[in-house]
Amino acid sequence: MTATVIDGKEFAARVRGRVAQHVTRLKDDHGITPGLAVVLVGEDPASQVYVRSKGKMTAEVGMKSVEHRLDADTSEADLLALIDQLNNDPEIHGILVQLPLPKHLNENLVINSVNPAKDVDGFHISNVGLLGTGQKSMVPCTPLGCLMMLRDHHGSLSGMNAVVIGRSNIVGKPMAQLLLGESCTVTIAHSRTRDLPDVVRRADIVVAAVGRPEMVQGDWIKQGATVIDVGINRLDAPEKGEGKTRLVGDVDYASCAKRAGAITPVPGGVGPMTIACLLANTVTACCRANGLAEPEGLTA
Ligand code: NAD
Secondary structure: OEEEEEEHHHHHHHHHHHHHHHHHHHHHHHHHOOOOEEEEEOOOHHHHHHHHHHHHHHHOOEEEEEEEEOOOOOOOHHHHHHHHHOOOOOOOEEEEEOOOOOOOOOOHHHOOOOOOHEEOOOOOHHHHHHOOOOOOOOOOOHHHHHHHHHHHHHHHOOOEEEEOOOOOOOOOHHHHHHHHHHHEEEEEOOOOOOHHHHHHHHOEEEEEEEOOOOOHHHOOOOOOOEEEEEOOOEEEEEHOOOOEEEEEOOEOOHHHHHHOEEEEEOOHHHHHHHHHHHHHHHHHHHHOOOOOOOOOOOOO
């Protein structure tokens, strides 16, 4: 069997197109421009790349994009004051604080100081609780993107066995909650799981969010299973030239694609969906703040 490749790049472009249509409607019919504020503390190079591309794509779909770049030694009080200002700014509907934060800042305190209605990352404890109890919430962008691709590929996920590898607050746990919400039978595997290959072999859906390059092997995959690779790992690639690197996922693509029914590539799978879902969440937050109908199919 050769797996169907789930093209996240193309899917994300479609999602951004729908977001842009909704933004146009909000502007034309209601005079409202959705606004996203991104806060970056420090000079982490990967975070700078993410923030730049988030800003660019926010502007491309017609939304207002605001960036706040703060020094690495910014005090907690100053950061909380900025978040308070954004919480109270009627032109800002989504606030994203880029993680990780410098060590001297209390990440949980900062995340929980964002107004939950503007928490487009879905990390605020209120949104975590709402998701866990099956209520309307802001859903973390990466798992939301995975869910959209799974729904698009399968239609109903009801009754399927899903194994999520990884239990982080950002990906693994919310992914498991979303799949439970779709009536999957969900197993969360992690670094202490015994016989991981055997656990994965039972899965109709495998979501790998581990941070270990090409860990999931083809002989772990049940014939026809759907494999969603969240991992982004940068490896040295001397074969491409000195100092060059290449991106790989947490899944050994070549061997898994031979057994899977469908699989997401890296790059071009989950990654582009994450930013598309951030934009979708900002439009959703804007609609909720103004008592307007939310865009259909762009949330969980
Ligand atoms: P994390 O480090 O917070 O969590 C990793 C999880 O993997 C942990 O729960 C740990 O228990 C588990 N784990 C570690 N070693 C394991 C092993 N040998 N066997 C089984 N489980 C093991 O990472 P994260 O933030 O959840 O990110 C996971 C991966 O996803 C990373 O590669 C990250 O770069 C990527 N990521 C991608 C996107 C995207 O937009 N595509 C977004 C977020 C994270």
